[in-house]
Amino acid sequence: MKHITLLLLTSVLIACSHQPDIYNTTNQSQNNEQSHQAPYVLLVSIDGFRWDYIEKYQPPFLSQFAKNSASLKSLQPSFPTKTFPNHLSIVTGSYPQHHGILNNRFHAPDLNKDYSISDPTAVTNGDFYLRKPIWVMAEEQGMRTASFFWPGSEAKIFGKKPTYFVNYDHNAPHQPRLDTVVNWFKLSAARRPHFVTTYFHDVDSAGHHYGPNSPQVAAAISKVDSSLQQLHHELTKLDIAVNIVIVSDHGMAQHNTGNFETLPKGLQQQFFSKGKGPIVHLYHNNKVPSLRQADITQALTQLNQQAQHYRCFEYQTIPVKFNAHKSQRIGDITCLANQGWAIGFSEHRIKGDHGWSQFASKDMDGIFYASGPAFKQGYQHPTTENIHIMPLLAHILGLQVTGPIDGKLEQLTPLLIDK
Numbered sequence: 363m364k365h366i367t368l369l370l371l372t373s374v375l376i377a378c379s380h381q382p383d384i385y386n387t388t389n390q391s392q393n394n395e396q397s398h399q400a401p402y403v404l405l406v407s408i409d410g411f412r413w414d415y416i417e418k419y420q421p422p423f424l425s426q427f428a429k430n431s432a433s434l435k436s437l438q439p440s441f442p443t444k445t446f447p448n449h450l451s452i453v454t455g456s457y458p459q460h461h462g463i464l465n466n467r468f469h470a471p472d473l474n475k476d477y478s479i480s481d482p483t484a485v486t487n488g489d490f491y492l493r494k495p496i497w498v499m500a501e502e503q504g505m506r507t508a509s510f511f512w513p514g515s516e517a518k519i520f521g522k523k524p525t526y527f528v529n530y531d532h533n534a535p536h537q538p539r540l541d542t543v544v545n546w547f548k549l550s551a552a553r554r555p556h557f558v559t560t561y562f563h564d565v566d567s568a569g570h571h572y573g574p575n576s577p578q579v580a581a582a583i584s585k586v587d588s589s590l591q592q593l594h595h596e597l598t599k600l601d602i603a604v605n606i607v608i609v610s611d612h613g614m615a616q617h618n619t620g621n622f623e624t625l626p627k628g629l630q631q632q633f634f635s636k637g638k639g640p641i642v643h644l645y646h647n648n649k650v651p652s653l654r655q656a657d658i659t660q661a662l663t664q665l666n667q668q669a670q671h672y673r674c675f676e677y678q679t680i681p682v683k684f685n686a687h688k689s690q691r692i693g694d695i696t697c698l699a700n701q702g703w704a705i706g707f708s709e710h711r712i713k714g715d716h717g718w719s720q721f722a723s724k725d726m727d728g729i730f731y732a733s734g735p736a737f738k739q740g741y742q743h744p745t746t747e748n749i750h751i752m753p754l755l756a757h758i759l760g761l762q763v764t765g766p767i768d769g770k771l772e773q774l775t776p777l778l779i780d781k
């Protein structure tokens with residue numbers, strides 16, 4: 363009996379520890395008059411879901427959802443094809459060089475600070491984020507928003523966070539996430555968020571550990587597919603119609619663990635580096651401009667002379683098509699490996715990866731499937747860059763885009779019933 367009581371108590375405690383305060387009692391803000399009438403949008407990200415996974419793995423719910431949706435042939439990620447830069451591109455409508463999150467880990471010379479997705483102090487420091495995510499514009503315009511995970515959602519950006527948000531936990535189970543999202547949409551009209559995000563890491567994690575062609579990726583897709591089916595089912599029971607937009611940040615490519623090229627170790631005397639694998643950023647240790655340039659030029663020559671499976675660029679000379687030549691946060695020197703190759707100062711052994719050029723193959727492309735009252739059904743549009751999603755969502759929600767963005771609304775209006 364004692365055991366059973368303890369077991370029950372433990373289960374309740376576990377359940378509670380994952381159950382956020384969905385009513386966020388400290389936050390009583392309400393939608394303003396104008397926002398009451400606005401549509402609802404749920405933005406779901408399946409990290410690392412490659413553009414062709416539906417055809418390859420045929421998950422039952424997503425296959426049906428995609429077929430009936432307004433979709434893109436594939437969603438082209440921004441450079442570099444990593445998680446944080448692309449999630450921020452999706453919600454800010456901007457290239458990483460403009461929104462400021464240049465990779466999952468980078469140095470910001472303008473702030474003299476390092477950013478890393480595993481450092482909560484950095485992730486929640488609004489100074490790193492240079493453009494407004496759509497939830498910030500919504501909150502500024504009196505519309506309530508919510509996020510059960512999205513890169514950047516835990517930071518006060520331009521002074522605002524989503525009304526309801528949850529701190530990221532890689533090991534969080536799906537069920538509380540699904541329940542919370544549904545419960546947010548069940549709040550009273552005054553407090554119900556009109557823009558909600560959620561995120562699943564499972565498919566990306568399996569892709570890295572076992573490669574994109576593995577049974578483990580099939581299992582991860584199947585798990586996320588069941589969760590999304592449940593979420594969709596619960597949302598259809600509500601008395602409001604929610605536009606559901608399912609995206610991914612990038613794809614995934616096979617990496618033969620033997621394909622590793624070491625960068626010249628001597629460079630570590632003058633430079634510190636961020637990242638390894640498909641892309642590496644090098645920053646000169648010396649902040650005095652006159653003492654840096656000769657070393658940078660020399661290092662670049664050395665790197666490119668010895669490089670067999672990669673190319674390096676001084677940041678201003680990164681080819682314009684990457685839209686990454688304007689921000690020094692990408693490093694004094696950026697080295698980009700050929701697809702399937704990894705580079706770094708120490709070995710990198712994983713079976714699948716992303717971060718390679720989005721122009722080298724379609725393997726870096728992700729997905730975009732949208733369904734709901736705003737969208738056409740069974741319509742497919744050609745491959746489009748992910749910076750164009752944000753102005754589309756702003757348009758659906760009736761928000762004004764306040765502040766600069768790179769995306770263009772016209773790129774995706776063909777997906778809409780009423781332009």
Ligand code: AMP
Nearest residue numbers: 444445466479512513514530532563566
């Ligand atoms: P990548 O190295 O680009 O594959 O990054 C994927 C990882 O990003 C996942 O394994 C997640 O755990 C992590 N991640 C996703 N969202 C967040 C977040 N909001 N905060 C911290 N880490 C995150």
Ligand code: ZN
Nearest residue numbers: 409410445611
């Ligand atoms: Zn990712």
Ligand code: ZN
Nearest residue numbers: 410445566570
């Ligand atoms: Zn990944």
